[in-house]
Amino acid sequence: MIITFWRIFQAGLRNFLRNAWLSAAATAVMMVTLILMTFSFISNQALTHTIKSVTDKIDVSVYLLPTVTPDQANSFEQRLEATPNVASVSYVSQAQAVANYKSENANNPQLLQALDIAGGALPASIQIKAKDPTKLDAIAGVVNQPINKTLQDPSAPPSYSGNRKTTIDRIVHFSSFFKKISLVASIIFVVISILIIFNTIRMAIYTRREEIEIMKLVGATNWFIRGPFLIEAGLYGVIAAVLALLFCYGLLLSGASKLGNYIDISSTVTLFRHYPVVVVLCEVIAGIAIGVTSSLLALLRYLKL
Amino acid sequence: MILFDRVTKIYPNKSVALSGLNLHIQPKEFVTIVGSSGAGKSTLIKLMTREEVQTSGKIVVGGVDYDTIPLRNVPHLRRRIGVVFQDFKLLPNRNVTENVAFALEVGGVRSREIKRAVPKVLQLVGLTAKRNNFPAELSGGERQRVAIARALVRQPKILIADEPTGNLDPKNAWEIIDLLLKINRYGTTVLLTTHNKEIVNALKRRVITINRGRIVKDEQEGRYAV
Numbered sequence: 001m002i003i004t005f006w007r008i009f010q011a012g013l014r015n016f017l018r019n020a021w022l023s024a025a026a027t028a029v030m031m032v033t034l035i036l037m038t039f040s041f042i043s044n045q046a047l048t049h050t051i052k053s054v055t056d057k058i059d060v061s062v063y064l065l066p067t068v069t070p071d072q073a074n075s076f077e078q079r080l081e082a083t084p085n086v087a088s089v090s091y092v093s094q095a096q097a098v099a100n101y102k103s104e105n106a107n108n109p110q111l112l113q114a115l116d117i118a119g120g121a122l123p124a125s126i127q128i129k130a131k132d133p134t135k136l137d138a139i140a141g142v143v144n145q146p147i148n149k150t151l152q153d154p155s156a157p158p159s160y161s162g163n164r165k166t167t168i169d170r171i172v173h174f175s176s177f178f179k180k181i182s183l184v185a186s187i188i189f190v191v192i193s194i195l196i197i198f199n200t201i202r203m204a205i206y207t208r209r210e211e212i213e214i215m216k217l218v219g220a221t222n223w224f225i226r227g228p229f230l231i232e233a234g235l236y237g238v239i240a241a242v243l244a245l246l247f248c249y250g251l252l253l254s255g256a257s258k259l260g261n262y263i264d265i266s267s268t269v270t271l272f273r274h275y276p277v278v279v280v281l282c283e284v285i286a287g288i289a290i291g292v293t294s295s296l297l298a299l300l301r302y303l304k305l
Numbered sequence: 306m307i308l309f310d311r312v313t314k315i316y317p318n319k320s321v322a323l324s325g326l327n328l329h330i331q332p333k334e335f336v337t338i339v340g341s342s343g344a345g346k347s348t349l350i351k352l353m354t355r356e357e358v359q360t361s362g363k364i365v366v367g368g369v370d371y372d373t374i375p376l377r378n379v380p381h382l383r384r385r386i387g388v389v390f391q392d393f394k395l396l397p398n399r400n401v402t403e404n405v406a407f408a409l410e411v412g413g414v415r416s417r418e419i420k421r422a423v424p425k426v427l428q429l430v431g432l433t434a435k436r437n438n439f440p441a442e443l444s445g446g447e448r449q450r451v452a453i454a455r456a457l458v459r460q461p462k463i464l465i466a467d468e469p470t471g472n473l474d475p476k477n478a479w480e481i482i483d484l485l486l487k488i489n490r491y492g493t494t495v496l497l498t499t500h501n502k503e504i505v506n507a508l509k510r511r512v513i514t515i516n517r518g519r520i521v522k523d524e525q526e527g528r529y530a531v
Contacts, residue, residue, distance in 0.1 A: 003415060007410050215411060216380075217383070219381065219384035219459075222380070
């Protein structure tokens with residue numbers, strides 16, 4: 001069994017090398033496909049991560065009148081906590097607000113001076129984090145209830161994340177569009193790869209028809225005849241996967257610092273750095289799957305044994 | 306050894322290749338099958354190697370009833386029958402030794418055993434000196450001897466030679482026939498198909514004449530009469 005498999009493997013390797021140009025073309029197309037698939041995966045993950053980190057920063061700030069007692073603030077908090085889509089509610093006292101402001105703007109004397117001009121006081125507030133920052137209507141409904149409205153400072157209306165909602169909506173919309181495009185492009189290239197390998201194997205079957213006849217004549221089993229074609233296509237997959245990964249890895253590392261300003265690719269870089277074996281295995285398995293599937297289709301269609 | 310019982314073969318295009326053919330060949334016999342082109346000789350051989358399946362009738366070769374063997378066992382059956390063709394059917398990119406070894410490789414025989422068996426059979430066919438040559442570097446007769454060596458290396462009980470001398474000059478043709486006779490003397494049943502009248506008449510062995518898918522003559526010391 002092992003001897004037979006080893007001989008099938010050797011025959012597949014020999015065929016791969018014998019058709020060097022055809023093999024190179026098939027491997028190149030497969031490599032482009034795998035690069036696209038990898039980038040589709042990376043961008044998907046990076047965009048999801050970026051959106052999450054941006055939306056995590058979104059909150060709703062409700063500024064309270066100086067006359068509001070801690071009890072009133074507490075019951076307002078409870079009403080908010082009972083609202084769907086609220087992840088967390090926290091109370092920031094006047095003193096805490098001033099301390100936060102000072103620490104956030106420690107390097108900006110002008111802003112610190114502005115605080116002094118304003119009398120050194122900031123309103124107490126309730127900070128609300130939403131589970132889904134794109135749907136703040138329910139929270140706004142509670143904030144605007146008359147019982148809660150009377151507690152709020154009319155000169156400082158609630159801040160819905162500094163009006164970043166529209167921008168975030170745009171990012172979410174763009175990323176879902178981008179995800180769809182990259183998925184469609186990957187599928188198209190997988191189909192192109194399958195067709196090209198299908199044709200490569202079909203040509204190989206044609207050029208080796210005499211050899212196949214001799215193999216049958218001397219009593220080769222059907223899998224002994226088919227095996228080398230599958231190995232050959234599998235080799236396209238393995239080599240293409242390694243080349244595609246090297247390309248993606250190089251590009252990702254060289255572009256990480258520049259890209260980092262726009263999207264969050266840290267999770268992908270971490271995945272590549274900490275789980276290289278898993279990444280290589282996934283890529284190789286994808287390559288072998290595409291190669292072997294198309295080869296098998298060609299064998300079923302053109303190799304009548 | 307070989308039994309054909311009322312075997313009929315009709316191809317999908319309705320042409321009748323064999324019609325109720327009865328044939329019985331004993332072990333260790335040397336049988337020559339003659340007949341004009343289209344008489345049914347090739348179909349007879351294809352049925353023996355299970356390249357084709359009979360439309361009706363019974364075929365038993367080496368004790369194996371062909372109706373009982375599943376499709377997946379056909380390669381194993383072929384390993385027990387050696388076949389030699391007019392056009393040699395050698396792998397052009399493999400040398401003599403590799404071509405002969407190939408027949409054992411497909412059967413999963415261990416490399417050590419292959420290294421022992423191949424030189425022996427090359428010695429038998431007289432090709433030891435040419436063991437590293439490629440088919441393109443050999444004469445027609447030598448190529449046919451490589452094909453015979455490949456057929457023999459698995460020690461089959463039956464050797465089928467389908468027009469083995471068709472592409473050879475008289476000298477090389479006789480060398481091949483002498484080799485087949487030698488193999489037969491060692492105990493292998495040999496089935497030869499040929500159009501060469503001189504060879505058939507000189508052999509003085511059993512001759513079966515086929516015409517239009519039927520046996521029209523079967524003589525123990527026959528002559529070519531087509």
